[in-house]
Amino acid sequence: MSAELLPQWTEKVDKRGLDPLGMQNSGVVLYQSLLPGISNVTLRMRYYGYYCWVSETYARHGATNDFESWRNWIRRAEALYALVAARAEEGGVGGVDWANRRLQAGGRSIDFAAAASTDASEERYLRQSLGVFGGAYYTQMAEMGLFTQNRHGIQVATRDLGRRAAALFAEAIGSDLAKLLRKKIVDAQVSVRELDRLGPIAPSEIEGDSDERAFYETLLFATEPTPIPSGPSRGASLYLILETARAIEERPRPDDVRWHLFDPPQIALTQRLEDQRRHWELYHCQDLMQVASAGLLAWAIGILQEVDAGRTVGEIRAEVVERLTARDDQDLTSAWITLRNGVTPEEFGFQDAWDTLTSRRGSVEDKAVLAIRLMAALDQRVLTRPDLTETLLRDLPIRGGAHSLRTELEWLRKGEALPVIERIGDYIVERVVRRHSWVAMQKLRRQRDYTFLFETRDGRLVYLSGYQPVPTTPRLAPAIQFLEDIHLVDEDGLTRGGLQVLEAAL
Structure with missing residues (x-):
């Protein structure tokens, strides 16, 4: 999928959403139960591993119980990730519009300390206090068992899944790159050359044969020995997206999935998948x-x-x-x-x-x-x-x-x-x-x-005002993107890996 077609995280707008008859919420409650751990604003899979690494790195290198210190760390990590993604011409990353403007301004080195601050007088990469992490990802990662809060109110990677995700992300990018990444977050300054060196951390750079990719697959499809209780529902929905991709022989759009699952299939599904359908x-x-x-x-x-x-x-x-x-x-x-x-x-x-x-x-x-x-x-x-x-x-x-x-x-x-x-x-x-x-x-x-x-x-x-009927948005777009990020779906539909995953479930 080309970068320009991906949703762009800029500012999280306070959208009231009219829902003038109070009927949309019943649909929202339904789709939340069908794709838990993914939301309409969690746009890239690799953020889940990156945030776990950011948390563990903070914990291992001079962490304090001061919330302001943690917030400063997470905002710098996000601003740097936005710069890396912008340099790689990738979308779906928080603050990428700011990052594109900063790169276009030129200069050998980019100081992003002010942009990552909470000072309202500065041009910030994002306004919200805890950035994309707090505004979009934390609740979904907690749903998946990757994050929790410590007694001081600071969000931390969990001992099991969270730390495993952090370790696999670090292993995937290598120790030298991990050291550089940590240093740049601390310094809040990076050169264009260093951004190029950091390219392997970008969302699309999950290696097809890596343990990191395999972990994301296990996490998404809830195939670990003792999955989080809500995990099997998400896994069943993702299998149905794969089944749609196989049927239409191209990368499915959300509406393709909606209508493909609307009628009972000609070829019977397993009972579990038919119930989910x-x-x-x-x-x-x-x-x-x-x-x-x-x-x-x-x-x-x-x-x-x-x-x-x-x-x-x-x-x-x-x-x-x-x-x-x-x-x-x-x-x-x-x-x-x-x-x-x-x-x-x-x-x-x-x-x-x-x-x-x-x-x-x-x-x-x-x-x-x-x-x-x-x-x-x-x-x-x-x-x-x-x-x-x-x-x-x-x-x-x-x-x-x-x-x-x-x-x-x-x-x-x-x-x-x-x-x-x-x-x-x-x-x-x-x-x-x-x-x-x-x-x-x-x-x-x-x-x-x-x-x-x-x-x-x-x-x-x-x-006072007219109204145009609008459907709800059931998290399918990011779910499809996640499957593409871990190489199970591409523009032709199912990849070979995607077919193997689907056939194992049928």
Whole structure:
């Protein structure tokens, strides 16, 4: 994968993420359980070994219990890694934009002490206190058993896995390079020539036949004798990514994995992998439902936008009913149960519906009608699949006021004998308009975030901002990158090593 296509770590922005109906969180909880130890901002595998080495080196050479000293050490280590990556033209590394600017400024030597400091008056490689380590990697490495905290609050590599990772990273780069790397972190100064010498520590430089690479594989797939409890779930998901790469014969994109795992495969998987595939199928159904509901929200907001003075809730419902009636669509005038039972899930265009609803093109009303059909198709898919129903009941428990695929299907089924037009009119009022007001109010109270898309004035709802349905991001992009980093996937799909790993699991 070319460096310019990799995500670039610059500044960690405080993203509020509207999630206007409070439905995305149910999907987030699901995918967190499917790929624990990897997040959407852990972009390169080798960071896991590098940070363990950084921790062990700090511990062995004059470490103190002063948190400021540890923070200074980790920030210098990150700034140097960014410079090495920028010099090697690699992405996915925190601070690489700063590093590119610094290299372009020229000079034989680069002093990065100020950039690695926490002084807000300086041009820092990253603003956050503990850099990428604290903002992205620590929690995931702790999930994998690589890191923990000591009694002074300083993050340290664990005695078993963490120290092993540190030793294997040191062995892979060699003692001379390890000494140079430590010295440059201490000095906070490096020459361009030294950056070239440090090139072997870059993210893509994991040797294919090294013990370091083998360790990362064992860690990711949780094949050690006593894996961390969450490890087997991650391993099963990674095997499914490899299976996708084999099927499509190219490096999979996240959407390739989503859709490949959406339907039961023609060639049966092992029970373990089939169970995991069904968890991914349910997650995708959940995401389809939240996108469909968001499509109805977008339509409701569009109806509000048409009138400067806004509309009452009753007027919104009346408009929805009137416009759906005017479409003269027999499916919409039938009962919900009739619409649902008329769907053949194997023939319904789930992916086409997904593409349309997440596109910025097209009429919000046409998309809303498609969203209604998608919801009926999801209802029928779950209803006719006992295995999927069982997974839904287990993976999406009722949690307080949280909304999910399960809560929405249960609500729709309670009124399944009612005409679709009437049921959707009520849905938009109760599950969309009022739901958004409640969710936005909770965010205002708890987080001081103002996320209202419309506001109340004299009993009328007045347009503030539109909304485009967006899917959740289930950690697949970094997971695929990790598999490429350890040479199991490349642009042609599975490598020979990847095929061996997959066949051992099937």
